[in-house]
Amino acid sequence: MRRFNEAQEICRQLLARDPGHVQSLNLLGLMAQAAGDHRAAAKMFTKAIASDEVNAACHYNAGNSYQAMGNRSKAAAHFSKALALGMDAKAVGFILQSPTVTTYAGRIASKWPLPVTSVELFGSEGVAPLANDLFLRCAMETTTLASMRLEVLFGYARAELLRLASKPDQDDVDDDIVAFACALARQCFINEHVYAQTGAESEDAGALRDRLLQDLASGAAIAPLTLAAVAAYFPLHALPTADALLRRDWPAAVAGLLRVQLREPREEIEERSAIAALTPITNDISVEVMRQYEENPYPRWTVNPLTAFAADRARGRTVATADQRAERDILIAGCGTGSHAIQIAQVYPNARLLAVDISRTSLAYARRKTRELGLRNIEYAQADILELASIDRTFDSIESVGVLHHLADPLAGWRVLVSLLRPGGTMRIGLYSDLARRVIVEARDRIAARNYRATAGDIRRCRQDIFREADKWKPLIGAKDFYSMSGCRDLLFNVMEHRLTIPAIAAFLNEHGLSFEGFEPFDDPAVLDRFRKQFQGTADETNLDQWHRFEVDHPETFWDMYVFMAGKNAR
Structure with a gap:
C-alpha cells in the first residue's frame, strides 16, 4: 500500500525484539531502494544475509542496489549467488520485466513472424543496453532461459555480435559488450546451440571460426569478441587445436567462457575412464537410447540442485530426521547427468547411493559435478535397468523418475527394480501419462510427417515451425525442455517413448x-x-x-x- 512510515515502524518493532529478523531487514532495504537510497538499502540487505546467507531474494535485492551504486563486481557476485540458491527458476520472469528487454521484445513482436533488421531492433545503441544488465548476464551464464521471447531476442543479439566481431578493427569494443558476448556464448553452450540461424549467418560464423583457427595456428592476436562470437555458434571443445586457447591470457569473462566450453568438457573426457560397467547393454532399443543420450546428455544443468531441505538445514531451521541420518542403500536407476542423485545425496548424507545410467557421457558430467560439490557418497556406474538383476545387490529405496518409459518394456524394467527392493522398502517412480501427453503425440506425428530427423539442423527447423504456430503449441513452448537441444530431443524426438x-x-x-x-x-x-x-x-x-x-x-x-x-x- 506504500504506507512506508507505518511499515518501517512495524519493521523496527520486530527488529527491537529480534535484530536478525530477515523479512524486516529485507523490507527496510526494499523501501530504501524505492526511495533511491541504495547505500542504506545495501546495508539492510547485508544484515539480512548475515542472518540468512542462503536467502536468494536478499542476494538479488542486494545485487540491484550495488548495481545502482556502480559497484558491479559486488552486484554480479550477489546476482550469481541468488541464481545458485534457486532464483534460476524465476530468472525468466525477472528478465522479461526489464524495460530494455520489454522494448526490444515489442519491436520484434510488431513484425512477427517477419524478421526485423538490426537497425530496426537495436537502433544506434546496439546491444549496449542488454550488455549493461548484470542480472541478465549472470542468468545467461547460469541456467537455460526458457522463453520464446528471450530466445528470439538472443538470436538477433548473437547475429549483431557476429557482425561486430567480423569487422577488422575491434579496438573500440566496450568491455561490457565482450562480457555480454561471453555470457551469450555460455547460454548457447548450456542450450547446446539450439538457436536457429539463417544461411548467411551460418556462412559468416563459419568464416569467423576459420579465421580464429588460422590466427590460433599462426600465433596471431585473437580479439576476445571474436572468440566469444565463435563460441556462440560452435562449442569450443569441438574445435581442432582449441586447447591452445588455454595457453593465452584472457579477460575474466573470456576465462570463464573457456572454463565452461573447454576445461570442463576435457575433465569429463577424463572422468569417462573411471566409470565401471555393471551390466552389458545388448537390447536393441537400449542401444538406440544409449546412442541418443551419448550424443545429447540429459538434462543439462549448471546450478547446484540445493534441495529445500538442504537450504533449511543450512539455515539451522531443520534437523535431519532419523530416517535421513540413517545409513541406507539407495539406487538411482537412470540418473542421467546427476542432478537427481546429488539432491538425494544431500538429503541422506549417510546413505550409500548407487547411481546408474545407460550413457557414459551423462555419467561423466554427473561425476564432475559431484566432485565439484565435494559429495563422496555416490557411486556412478553404467548399466541397463533391464539387466540390473544380475548385480546381486538390494536396496532400502529405489528412485527411477522419467526413465522406465524409455525402455523397450517399461513394466519389465519396473519388475527388475521391484526384485532389488528390500521388504519394507520404498520406491519413487515417474512415468509418462497417456492422457497428458496427447499434444506430444500430435507433435511427434507432425515430425514424422515432415520427415524431421533427430539431427541438430532438423531439431532447429522443427522448433522454428512450432514457434511460428505458437498459439497451437503453447504446452510445448511453455516446457523448459523445449529450450535445449538435449531437452527437445528427449521431449519430441526420443527413440522410444511409452x-x-x-x-x-x-x-x-x-x-x-x-x-x-x-x-x-x-x-x-x-x-x-x-x-x-x-x-x-x-x-x-x-x-x-x-x-x-x-x-x-x-x-x-x-x-x-x-x-x-x-x-x-x-x-
Whole structure:
C-alpha cells in the first residue's frame, strides 16, 4: 500500500525484539531502494544475509542496489549467488520485466513472424543496453532461459555480435559488450546451440571460426569478441587445436567462457575412464537410447540442485530426521547427468547411493559435478535397468523418475527394480501419462510427417515451425525442455517413448505387492483443491481409482509425468 512510515515502524518493532529478523531487514532495504537510497538499502540487505546467507531474494535485492551504486563486481557476485540458491527458476520472469528487454521484445513482436533488421531492433545503441544488465548476464551464464521471447531476442543479439566481431578493427569494443558476448556464448553452450540461424549467418560464423583457427595456428592476436562470437555458434571443445586457447591470457569473462566450453568438457573426457560397467547393454532399443543420450546428455544443468531441505538445514531451521541420518542403500536407476542423485545425496548424507545410467557421457558430467560439490557418497556406474538383476545387490529405496518409459518394456524394467527392493522398502517412480501427453503425440506425428530427423539442423527447423504456430503449441513452448537441444530431443524426438495410464499403474502395484503412497505435491496447489472438491467428503489421495476419474476430467494434471511413492510389503 506504500504506507512506508507505518511499515518501517512495524519493521523496527520486530527488529527491537529480534535484530536478525530477515523479512524486516529485507523490507527496510526494499523501501530504501524505492526511495533511491541504495547505500542504506545495501546495508539492510547485508544484515539480512548475515542472518540468512542462503536467502536468494536478499542476494538479488542486494545485487540491484550495488548495481545502482556502480559497484558491479559486488552486484554480479550477489546476482550469481541468488541464481545458485534457486532464483534460476524465476530468472525468466525477472528478465522479461526489464524495460530494455520489454522494448526490444515489442519491436520484434510488431513484425512477427517477419524478421526485423538490426537497425530496426537495436537502433544506434546496439546491444549496449542488454550488455549493461548484470542480472541478465549472470542468468545467461547460469541456467537455460526458457522463453520464446528471450530466445528470439538472443538470436538477433548473437547475429549483431557476429557482425561486430567480423569487422577488422575491434579496438573500440566496450568491455561490457565482450562480457555480454561471453555470457551469450555460455547460454548457447548450456542450450547446446539450439538457436536457429539463417544461411548467411551460418556462412559468416563459419568464416569467423576459420579465421580464429588460422590466427590460433599462426600465433596471431585473437580479439576476445571474436572468440566469444565463435563460441556462440560452435562449442569450443569441438574445435581442432582449441586447447591452445588455454595457453593465452584472457579477460575474466573470456576465462570463464573457456572454463565452461573447454576445461570442463576435457575433465569429463577424463572422468569417462573411471566409470565401471555393471551390466552389458545388448537390447536393441537400449542401444538406440544409449546412442541418443551419448550424443545429447540429459538434462543439462549448471546450478547446484540445493534441495529445500538442504537450504533449511543450512539455515539451522531443520534437523535431519532419523530416517535421513540413517545409513541406507539407495539406487538411482537412470540418473542421467546427476542432478537427481546429488539432491538425494544431500538429503541422506549417510546413505550409500548407487547411481546408474545407460550413457557414459551423462555419467561423466554427473561425476564432475559431484566432485565439484565435494559429495563422496555416490557411486556412478553404467548399466541397463533391464539387466540390473544380475548385480546381486538390494536396496532400502529405489528412485527411477522419467526413465522406465524409455525402455523397450517399461513394466519389465519396473519388475527388475521391484526384485532389488528390500521388504519394507520404498520406491519413487515417474512415468509418462497417456492422457497428458496427447499434444506430444500430435507433435511427434507432425515430425514424422515432415520427415524431421533427430539431427541438430532438423531439431532447429522443427522448433522454428512450432514457434511460428505458437498459439497451437503453447504446452510445448511453455516446457523448459523445449529450450535445449538435449531437452527437445528427449521431449519430441526420443527413440522410444511409452505412455501409461493410472489403471495400468494400479494393476502393476497390486500384482507386485506394492502399496500406493500418493503422488508428489503438485506445483499448483489448486489441483488438490479440485480433487477434494470433486470427491467431497470421500476424497482419498491414495485412491488410484479416484485419481483416474479425476485425470479423465482434467487430462493436463500430469503434464510432466506421474511421480509417486510406493512401498513394498514387509514379509
